[in-house]
Amino acid sequence: MFFFLYRNFIDRLVEDLIQESMSRGDFNNIKPSGKPLHERNPHYMDFTTYKINEILIDNGYIPEWIQIEKQIRESIEEARINLKRVFKKIASENSQSYDEQKTYLLNNTKWKQALEKFRVDIAEVNVNINKLNLIVPMLWKQQVHYNAEQEIAKIIALDPSKIELPLSEEELSLIHQQELNQRHQEWMNHQLNQRYSVFDAIRDLFQALRNFKV
Template sequence: RLLGYKLAKNLKDCYSLLGISDGCTEAELKEAFIKRAKQYHPDSGSKTADPRKFAQVEEAYRTVQEKLVRERKKEEAEANEEEEEDAGIKHTAPQHRQYLGFEGVGYGTPTQRQKQYQQYKVDRAATRVVDYKVAKLSAMSESALVLQEKRQARKAKIVQVIDRMVEDMIAESMANGEFDNLPGKGKPLNLQKSEYNPYQDTTTHLINKILNDNGFKPQWVELEVEVRSRIKELRKKLDSKRDAFGPEPFSPQNQKKWNTYLDTFREDIAALNKRIDKYNMIVPIMAKQLGHIKPDREVAKVMEKFRAQEEQEKQQTVETKAEEK
């Protein structure tokens, strides 16, 4: 059904859901509800058990029950009014009704009223029994749904805790250098049949073997190699360019060339940072993610490096001249 749709606003759908006609009696209504409850209640053991469907059946039952009770009370009130009008004692009814038996139920002769009262008590008892069963089934349905949701939430929480714990342990081991001197480091994995992983399904093992035999690597591994290689290349080129311009201060012509190269360097770094973003999106381990390269910081490091070299060369020159004197 559509979200927000209320069965109580459409009696036709309520009758259809319960499988009864518009002119049914209260007894037929109760019988239809018990039949549907056995069919859809989540604890009934039926193959068609459905908590949501049972909730709709319960709502339809209560809606039709309220309608039938209103109609019955209306008919009894109209009958009582007709009886009092025929007897011409309408104005005395409130005064003498308290002395009548049968809780004021029924009309006609005392014998007729007694029969009507007996039927009324039977119907009232049956209604109370059905209401008790409905309340009990509703409580059981709610308990079953709540219990199922709690189980699912607990399971999800345990999985998340285990995943986080494993990732923390791996990151801590990597930080402590426990993976630095492993045998076979930097070499492709040997996935021969003799080293078959019993916890890995056969299909995955064969696929990995085919990929390994043909030199394939995971996309994030290839992208990491590409990114790190590009970082080294750009840093080496920046260092080489700075060395070519000689000591500071630059001449106006060299300063212009240097500024032009820095613009190109910043564009290359921006493109590299986009590749880093793509790598961070696919890398399976959070600790392996890379940060952005800041072009201004790289330029500042190179400039500081050459200034230190120039200062050291000047110091050596001064010391050499002093020794010569």
């Protein structure tokens, strides 16, 4: 019921925006008018769909499929980074050969937990891919499912020493705390210098008064 009402709302919104654009003359004198469809639409999209999306975006509305596509891209990247981070950390704990390292990984509790979470994350990404493929207006924008085991195999095949990762939240928090501590220390030093300067001024004043009396 909610989905039906939501679709009706979107349909009405699109219709209102189209009518508003027509009243403004947005559809008049379109530059590629009269030319083949693919020339006026570089994405080979149905022109009506293309124009509707353009109107929606111009009015601040982001189509749902674009939001889902962005979520898929960010989620898969985050899942890969998290697994690489665990892999690199565990690999740095020992200096075994590649085969010995694989055995060590298989028996490592943290690695098993990381794999379990990674598989769950990939499953969630694939659910979003299903949603995307149902509503994306262009066939070529559809995506295939990610294979968790293939992704894991690619990460294990990497050289841990050459894996470059963005800073984790803990590392960013530590850097931020260090910056705060440094600023606090600089402020304390400044206050201390100011205090000594005042004391020096008072001392010089008393010394000047004493010399004046003499």
